[in-house]
Amino acid sequence: MGNLVAIVGRPNVGKSTLFNRLTKSRQAIVSDEAGTTRDRQYGKCEWTGREFSVVDTGGWVVNSDDIFEEEIRKQVVIATEEADLVLFLCDIKNGVTDWDMDVAQILRRSKLPVILVANKADDGKDLYGQYDFYKLGLGDPYCISAATGSGTGDLLDKIIEMLPKKENDETEDGIPRFAVVGRPNVGKSSLINAFIGEDRHIVTDIAGTTRDSIYTRYEKFGFDFYLVDTAGIRRKNKVTEDLEFYSVMRSIRSIENSDVCILMIDATRGIEAQDMNIFQLIQKNNKSLVVVVNKWDLVEDKSQIAINTFETAIRNRMAPFVDFPIIFASAVTKQRIFKVLETAKQVYLNRKLRIGTTKLNEVMLPLIEATPPPSVKGKYIKIKYVSQVPDTQIPTFIFYANLPQYVKEPYKRFLENKIRDNWTLTGSPINIFIRQK
Numbered sequence: 079m080g081n082l083v084a085i086v087g088r089p090n091v092g093k094s095t096l097f098n099r100l101t102k103s104r105q106a107i108v109s110d111e112a113g114t115t116r117d118r119q120y121g122k123c124e125w126t127g128r129e130f131s132v133v134d135t136g137g138w139v140v141n142s143d144d145i146f147e148e149e150i151r152k153q154v155v156i157a158t159e160e161a162d163l164v165l166f167l168c169d170i171k172n173g174v175t176d177w178d179m180d181v182a183q184i185l186r187r188s189k190l191p192v193i194l195v196a197n198k199a200d201d202g203k204d205l206y207g208q209y210d211f212y213k214l215g216l217g218d219p220y221c222i223s224a225a226t227g228s229g230t231g232d233l234l235d236k237i238i239e240m241l242p243k244k245e246n247d248e249t250e251d252g253i254p255r256f257a258v259v260g261r262p263n264v265g266k267s268s269l270i271n272a273f274i275g276e277d278r279h280i281v282t283d284i285a286g287t288t289r290d291s292i293y294t295r296y297e298k299f300g301f302d303f304y305l306v307d308t309a310g311i312r313r314k315n316k317v318t319e320d321l322e323f324y325s326v327m328r329s330i331r332s333i334e335n336s337d338v339c340i341l342m343i344d345a346t347r348g349i350e351a352q353d354m355n356i357f358q359l360i361q362k363n364n365k366s367l368v369v370v371v372n373k374w375d376l377v378e379d380k381s382q383i384a385i386n387t388f389e390t391a392i393r394n395r396m397a398p399f400v401d402f403p404i405i406f407a408s409a410v411t412k413q414r415i416f417k418v419l420e421t422a423k424q425v426y427l428n429r430k431l432r433i434g435t436t437k438l439n440e441v442m443l444p445l446i447e448a449t450p451p452p453s454v455k456g457k458y459i460k461i462k463y464v465s466q467v468p469d470t471q472i473p474t475f476i477f478y479a480n481l482p483q484y485v486k487e488p489y490k491r492f493l494e495n496k497i498r499d500n501w502t503l504t505g506s507p508i509n510i511f512i513r514q515k
């Protein structure tokens with residue numbers, strides 16, 4: 079179970095640059111304008127063999143001056159409720175602002191581990207500014223330059239030292255974990271209650287610390303799985319205003335701890351940006367997917383045409399990954415609830431599919447011969463052999479070729495589609511690698 083680290087701070091102190099540095103990516107859009115980060119604020123960081131997730135809170139701020147600071151304040155509160163550790167980023171060139179003092183007060187109250195980071199310490203002269211930060215009452219400031227990377231190694235050591243050590247989950251191996259995720263008010267709790275029913279057959283409720291997921295074991299009607307439920311942890315003072323940021327922070331945990339994600343979409347509202355945010359989290363974590371269109375009982379036009387239109391719209395938004403089941407259900411009337419469980423179970427089994435090497439080559443090589451990879455700079459690419467890697471999280475295939483560097487994304491997609499045409503891998507992501515033979 080991973081830890082969650084949130085980066086908070088005023089606009090333009092370098093949150094995205096630090097995020098990119100930690101997650102070794104150029105994902106976040108970095109520019110000097112305030113309020114430019116969006117949608118790309120979640121990644122993974124590994125240091126000395128420990129992995130943790132990083133969330134850059136900057137991306138969710140509604141950009142307008144009057145509510146700007148108020149919005150960030152809300153996010154700091156949400157971050158302290160959901161994260162295991164907060165990096166409070168300040169700008170050493172600007173020194174401490176009133177706003178920093180405010181946030182420091184929220185952080186001191188939260189009793190959460192906080193690391194104070196003074197960014198933009200680009201040369202030796204800047205370091206004299208660090209003493210100003212002691213008045214925030216958050217201990218020693220770590221002086222870094224996110225842009226050049228100086229000081230970030232020490233910071234990472236400190237993060238690893240302060241992250242809580244996790245006790246191992248007591249969940250049994252080999253039993254699938256299903257997480258129900260989706261926007262607020264889409265009916266997640268109703269669906270979970272419909273599964274479990276009032277006559278709860280709870281064998282065990284395993285809860286770690288308050289921030290962890292709760293696993294409810296479901297054993298009846300021939301099913302046996304854990305429902306990953308993070309909804310059970312919600313504190314009373316739930317921040318309702320900034321629901322988008324809240325639901326993403328909340329979903330990260332459920333998604334990371336599950337095998338199959340049941341993504342709920344509201345039939346009366348269609349696919350919204352927030353659904354896409356959650357879908358991207360599922361994809362980044364390589365989780366299997368079942369889409370449930372909930373509140374189908376409230377839709378007037380239930381014709382096959384309406385269903386097809388809805389399905390096409392969903393698949394178009396989520397392309398290129400389109401091979402996943404979509405179920406039209408209603409948690410309230412319990413319509414097709416059973417189908418959701420059956421499908422989730424099947425998708426989990428698809429994830430575990432192992433294809434024999436001989437069979438794989440028998441089917442794939444003729445297809446590749448019929449449609450070889452396009453030649454690059456007059457060089458012909460030959461794929462000689464394919465095999466599936468054993469014991470991976472998701473089905474992973476290696477194609478051995480003479481010039482692997484020339485096989486581009488569209489052709490990999492072609493290979494993936496051919497594998498999907500011949501074997502049932504619905505709902506499961508696939509990895510395809512091209513290697514030197």
